[in-house]
Amino acid sequence: MQQSIIRTPTTSKRGNVLAILCVPIAGFALAATSHTSVDARELVKQSLDAGTRNALRLHEYASDKHVDEKQIEADGSVRTEVVKTYEYTVVDGLMIRKLISKDGKPLPQSEARKEEERVRRIAASRKRESAEDKAKRLAEEEKKRTKQREFNEEIMGAFDFRLAGEEEIGGRKNWVIDVAPKPGYHPKDLRAQVFPHLKGKIWIDEEDRLWTKAEANAFDQISVGFGVIAKLEPGAHLYFDQIREPDGVWLLHGMGIRAVAHVALIKRIGIEQISTYDNFRKVPAGVELVDDSTN
Secondary structure (H helix, E strand, O other): OOOOOOOOOOOHHHHHHHHHHHHOOOOOOOOOOHHHHHHHHHHHHHHHHHHHHOOOHHHEEEEEEEEEEEEOOOOEEEEEEEEEEEEEEEEEEEEEEEEEEEEEEOOOOOHHHHHHHHHHHHHHHHHHHHHHHHHHHHHHHHHHHHHHHHHHHHHHHHHEEEEEEEEEOOEEEEEEEEEEEOOOOOOOOOOHOOOHHHHEEEEEEEOOEEEEEEEEEEOOOOOHHHOOOOOEOOOOOOEEEEEOOOOOOEEEEEEEEEEEEEEEEEEEEEEEEEEEEEEEEEEOOEEEOOOOOOO
């Protein structure tokens, strides 16, 4: 489920599965003093709108990113594992995320050079950007925000929401919302094709009304890319969580998927991909954070 629970784009086939399953992150400030005064559906609706607003401030922070990808055998043993770490570097007034290590070791010199060249190309491209090109880029960003608002409406149509209680996380009180597919729902957006197969929970911070975390489990088979990319067996688990900065901005802290998948209709594998973010810091004044979706 939701900005799904997952968001990590990678270039691997397993990464593509995760990216397709990603859902928007959200939250909103809504006054409530008792269980009976809280309308779960209205709370979720307003939290989605606020999640879009919160996203407008994400460029204020940089972070390091760690991606742990595993293939798991039927007996639970790890067949393969790759761990990648990314950090932001400043080039010509731009903060650009780059790969710095694999499996806890610095990149070999040849890979490090390629990564440096990639970063320099991004910086050079942005530096050569004309006023017309910049206007087009900003228009594309606004288009994405519009699509996100439309997708939020899809989420509201896809699920039923029920207040399940309260829970304290990190010293902050949260409403716990049960989420289940709405009977008769038919997805309009391709990204929403997974919704009828998921049940889960969301935890909404009572003070800020932003999502602290969310999780979902597949109760039947999920086809990704019409089943051509992969099919996930029942029991697939997706999650994400966020943390709050002192100035009120909520930032993605972790997200992941654990599933058994039939990849390209042939190979049956257990997959686990976990992305975590740390070392959050303010972007320096006069420096622009570049959203590089390939990392």
